[in-house]
Amino acid sequence: MRELTEAQIKTVEQAIAAQCGKTVLGNELLDHTCCAIEAYMEEGHSFDFAMSIAISTFGTNEMKKVSKQVKRTRRYYQLKKQPLGWITPMMAIGLLFIVVNVGAKDRPDRKPTDKDFRVSSAFGQRKDPFDKKTKMHLGIDIVTPTGTAIVATAEGMVEKVINDPDGYGIMVTLKHHEGYQTVYAQLSEAKVKVGDSVKKGQLIALSGSSGRSTAPHLHYEVIHNGKRVDPSQYFGEAK
Numbered sequence: 001m002r003e004l005t006e007a008q009i010k011t012v013e014q015a016i017a018a019q020c021g022k023t024v025l026g027n028e029l030l031d032h033t034c035c036a037i038e039a040y041m042e043e044g045h046s047f048d049f050a051m052s053i054a055i056s057t058f059g060t061n062e063m064k065k066v067s068k069q070v071k072r073t074r075r076y077y078q079l080k081k082q083p084l085g086w087i088t089p090m091m092a093i094g095l096l097f098i099v100v101n102v103g104a105k106d107r108p109d110r111k112p113t114d115k116d117f118r119v120s121s122a123f124g125q126r127k128d129p130f131d132k133k134t135k136m137h138l139g140i141d142i143v144t145p146t147g148t149a150i151v152a153t154a155e156g157m158v159e160k161v162i163n164d165p166d167g168y169g170i171m172v173t174l175k176h177h178e179g180y181q182t183v184y185a186q187l188s189e190a191k192v193k194v195g196d197s198v199k200k201g202q203l204i205a206l207s208g209s210s211g212r213s214t215a216p217h218l219h220y221e222v223i224h225n226g227k228r229v230d231p232s233q234y235f236g237e238a239k
């Protein structure tokens with residue numbers, strides 16, 4: 001893993017402070033952001049570019065939401081210390097029902113294509129196809145012929161549509177509920193623009209081989225509260 005220099009970490013700290021102000025997450029946020037930057041640099045991006053993606057994927061709104069969640073959890077545990085006799089079993093079942101249903105709707109729990117395609121590269125450590133060094137792969141690669149319809153894996157809003165010819169090529173980032181974001185990269189064409197709302201399963205782009213790519217495929221990432229997670233663990237949960 002490439003380690004950031006002291007000066008670079010200071011720069012990241014200042015960028016977070018400028019964007020989010022003082023947060024309850026403090027050092028934890030700095031750690032997450034630095035990890036994301038290092039992982040992006042491992043994929044061949046410059047420090048400046050890696051920082052701009054990392055800071056914006058963990059942007060102001062995300063921060064506010066995470067802070068709120070942390071505060072809510074603290075309040076929950078404070079409440080728990082008090083006698084809960086006033087909560088009737090019916091109310092508890094009702095609450096559980098709401099939580100389970102909202103959660104299920106919000107997760108990116110389907111594949112980003114309608115048809116099934118082979119996964120050529122899984123999430124985690126892998127050999128880079130360009131320089132054969134072992135690197136962290138932040139998403140999964142799905143072998144899709146150029147022009148394959150790529151769909152939103154959860155309801156949300158289009159956060160970014162960018163073109164990075166030396167990295168992810170044409171790339172769409174969606175922002176969902178419950179701290180989730182999804183990234184669709186190496187596209188041939190984006191079919192949405194920043195600010196559009198999208199439904200689960202809605203067409204958002206056509207796949208391709210733009211950017212730093214050896215063959216047509218979709219590079220797909222799931223981010224939860226700023227951390228990359230293995231997208232395949234969510235597949236197959238959708239009804």
Ligand SMILES: [Zn+2]
Pocket residue numbers: 121137139140141218219220
């Ligand atoms: Zn990839």
